[in-house]
Amino acid sequence: MPFYFVSKFAGPEGYHDVHVDDGSCDHAPEFINRQPIGFHLSGPQAVRYARKHFFARADGCHTCVRGCHTRAAPFPKTRRYG
Numbered sequence: 001m002p003f004y005f006v007s008k009f010a011g012p013e014g015y016h017d018v019h020v021d022d023g024s025c026d027h028a029p030e031f032i033n034r035q036p037i038g039f040h041l042s043g044p045q046a047v048r049y050a051r052k053h054f055f056a057r058a059d060g061c062h063t064c065v066r067g068c069h070t071r072a073a074p075f076p077k078t079r080r081y082g
């Protein structure tokens with residue numbers, strides 16, 4: 001079960017990206033700008049948690065939390081998390 005964090009600052013589109021804390025993501029923010037959100041079973045769960053407890057406009061990182069990067073989906077999703 002991976003550990004996740006969310007960026008404390010929104011990106012240019014106004015979203016706070018959720019990342020997996022395994023050191024694999026090139027798009028993760030500086031360490032000081034990371035808000036830990038704990039261990040989660042999956043990316044969607046982590047994003048849902050981040051939206052509920054930290055930022056309403058949280059979204060999955062398109063690199064490390066694939067599958068819940070909702071704002072850049074190529075087609076409208078039938079269900080949005082959170």
Ligand SMILES: [Zn+2]
Binds near residue numbers: 018025028065
């Ligand atoms: Zn990432």
